[in-house]
Amino acid sequence: MSTDATPTGVFPATLTPVDADGEPNAALLAAHCRALLAEGATGFALLGTTGEANSLTPGQRMKLLEDLLAQGFDPTLFMPGTGNCAMKDAVALTRHALDLGCRGVVALPPFYYTPVSDDALFAVYARLIETVGHARPNIVLYHIPPMSRVPIVPAVIERLIEAFPGAVVGVKDSSGELANMTMLAKRFPQLSILAGADPLMLPLLREGGAGAITATSNVAMPLLAYLFRNFADPAAQDKVAAAQALLSEIREVTRTVPQIAALRALAAVRRGDPSWSNALLPNLPLTSAEDATLRAAVAPLFARMDGFGA
Incomplete structure (x- = not known):
């Protein structure tokens, strides 16, 4: 089910493009977003894991969003990540995004003091909803236990829905477990369940999912857009299968080296700007040898992707 x-x-x-000193580059991000829209993106979930938000200060995150919107984008295209271990920072980031007119936020759970009980996790999201000051904060819960070590279980989602009707609108599931995603789609049909792993979007769509928030779409957007548009078209199933297979090939190539560095290197290729390879510590750019190997491996895959344009 989907509503507005x-x-x-x-x-x-x-991804978050940065200069050599690690300062975000809003102009380069704006150009990237325009290219992604042309390739079929619905909108953007910036400042998340792939966007390395936890390597930026709250002030940098707010300024980047402001500078990006100053480029003339409709703010409803954006769902920035606003989760933070510091409750006041999470509230400030969420309020800031909503005040700017963003369609909602993606809220990572607190991730340092683990384990976090279900009661504590409910209390965190309840405090966020109650304090942010918006009747409809449109929160997408960010379930990424491989990174956060804090799973967002169905019982917590159910409590939040009952306590704050309309406040939670979806779940980004980056568990890598299709069974969990399909369970959520069936148990919570009023929510958008979004795959956090590129190859799982297609099977999730077929089980009632709503789409995806994924990293590889930075460089393979035409494939994901094609799959989303055509997954239910009987006449397109051969090409859907080909798009899915090519997407998996590209994703596997990016996983042979650290993924964010790989995506930065490939963004430099796709967007024709070498500054995309600049890194935010503790991430490092690829070595020259890694970069050359990656480019050689992905070049024929990108050439095949041209047949799936928006």
Whole structure:
């Protein structure tokens, strides 16, 4: 099910371009977003894991969003990540995004003091909803236990829905477990369940999912857009299968080296700007040898992707 509030489609988990000193580059990000829209993106989930938000200060995150919107974008295209271990920072980031007119936010759970009980996790999201000061904060819960070590279990989601009707609109599931995603789609049909792993979007769509927020869409958006548009078209199933297979090939190539560094290197290729390879510590750019190997491996895959344009 989808309403105007529930996000449906493909939302790239956008990389954050930075200069040599680690300062975000809003102009370069704006150009990237325009290219992604032309390739079929629905909107953008910036400042998440792929966007390395936890390597930026709250002030940098707010300024980047402001500078990006100053480039003339409709703010409803954006769902920035606003989760933070510091409750006041999470509230400030969420309020800031909503005040700017963003369609909602993607809220990571607190991730340092583990384990976090279900009661504590409910209390965190309840405090966020109650304090942010918006009647409809349009929160997408960010379930990424491989990174956060804090799973967002169905019982917590159910409590939040009952306590704060309309406040939670979806779940980004980056567990890598299709069974969990399909369970959520069936148990919570009022929410958008979004795959956080590129190859799982297609099977999730077929089980009632709403789309995806993924990293590889930074460089393979035409494939994800094609899959989203055509997954249910009987006449397109051969090409859907080909798109899915090519997407998996590209994703596997990016996983042979650290993924964010790989995506930065490939963004430099796709967007024709070498500054995309600049890194935010503790991530490092690829070595010259790694970069050359990656480019050689992905070049024929990108050439095949041209047949799936928006």
